[in-house]
Amino acid sequence: MRHDHGLDSVVDADPHHHTSGVTMSTPHIPIIDLDTWRSGDPTTQKAVARELDYAMQESGFLMLANHGVPPELGADLRTAAKEFFSLPFEVKAKYETTVGGRGWLPSGKEANSFDGEDPDASRPDMKESYTIGRNHLSGNADIDDYWFQPNVWPTEVPELELHAVRYMDVMYGLYDELLRICGEALDLGREWFIDRTSNGSRTLNINRYPALEETGDPQDGQFRVGPHTDWSIFTLLDRQVGYGGFQVESDGEWFDAPFVEGTLVVNIGDLMARWTGDRWCSTRHRVLPPQKEAPKEELISLIQFCDANVDAVIEPMPAPIGKNTGLPSIQAGEYLRRRAMAASVN
Template sequence: MIPLIDLYRWRRGDRAAVAAETDAALRESGFLLISGHGIDPTLRAKLRTAAKEFFDLPDSTKSRYAAPVGGRGWIPIGKEANAFYGLEADTSRADLKESLTMGRDFATGDAATDAAWFAPNVQPAEVRDLAELCALYAEQVRALYDELLDVCDAALGLPEGFFRARSRNSPHTFNINRYPPLRETGAPQEGQFRVAPHTDWGMLTILDRQAGYGGLQIQTLDGDWVDAPLHDDAYTINIGDLLARWTGDRWRSTRHRVLPPPADQPGEELISLIMFMEADVDTEVTPLPAPISVRQDLPPVRYGDYLAERARAASVALETESMTG
């Protein structure tokens, strides 16, 4: 259901087979595992160590770097809710996680765009190496993103460079998610998760995750929830709503969730490194022509408007924060 695809095969010239496997996987589940990516595991280990040092700081210190959902900085436990009731976030069941979020260090030259999408990153003074490690890691993941866009071009039969040309000035969001132990959050409410069932919003999500009892699950076509496979040193890749829309729902933006740990594992603590990769925010996303797209009836949307709308919907209002412990 979720294949492991080795990028070395792509680089060695086995492109038609890799493209076909990618297309099949994104039609069925919207997920891939990618090996052969070349990102140093030592860098990821150092980054997790520095991030843990930041998360271990008192909330009073971390609050100096507080940010809203979609912003840059610290998002405390209870500030983000991916559980929805109708079209509104279910703030009574906010996600059991805290995040440190960063974005792309870039400027388009348009003042309004840069203010909205390329604000300066936070630089926590208490953890000396964190900002440098984050920047180095983001640079390597963006290179991987460009290569994955080339694979997507081939999988859809598009001209080489189609998606890259529409992503040169794109933002990204880099979330370091800490999933705290139960002794810190207390037992979850019924229907409460580390990350509640949701779809991602944009193009591609590039996830480096740790094994744990409170792990990633994806929803199958028949509505069942299954554990996402984990392979040593492989990245978990999934597409978001806007890439699904661009392909006229040929590819699936799949609901997924992160479970809280079971009661008999109250000490489990995990840190995930998540890069949400985007296209240029002024791009009009409309279904590609047939036979690529399955549907042609999806109205066009402006890329940045969709992202901003989803971030607002997932934000927990200040008056509800006291519910989250």
């Protein structure tokens, strides 16, 4: 069910990593094998749910093995995305959008660094993105006009639509499965989260992290993606390993996240943390800037977000689930809108 093998090359296997005499706790990021959950044995499934619960309390992160997403889906989508990102600026500009919108977001337009204060627009993220949403209508015209606008597809790269739709369809099935494990983990029933996310926008971000040769040296404190927490329920990340890598914060220190070929990274977002009364952690993470050791390194991440129904009111669950039960309620859509505005660079 859980496998920690192969992680010592990327995260110290000792739970207390010693640097300069200071003891720091490495984040608990286990691998959960979905084939074990799919076995259908109730005792085994309970064990999987307990492991998810523990990981979400300890670090807010885990990795999924045997998740069932064919690797060629991500590979084909990356190929099409790279073809789009290689187009001239003036061509891509036809599809430009803003943070939270659908289409192309140029480099310099988003600053994700967030610790309760507004991000620093003078040090924007060193990336460009293509954002795609779910082809769905909730039945509420006001919600649909804002949250479910039609996707924008570049006519120059028709393969992008084909591969993105195929990829998202499979990912939707996977995160419904994860939502059922979450419901089991909290003894809420397997459909509890399904019912409250069925009208979510299900955004997919394709992030391109350009090479140092293209970007030039980063400013002090500038990152490919600045230190932040994710906004919504949880994130499914298909990432490429590199020098400008993915890091997770633990006890005020930063650690390289483990990378195991073929796994997906799952992490909890702010709204899920609030829903569980801070039982589960929405943990800060970042993507390092391009590094001089690899001046030609270019990476593409596929980031699928699981969103609550945009009109859902997120209230902390009572004890014994919730630990911080006095948190004020938040409307999901309003919170997402505020975070998108805060991350926008004019």
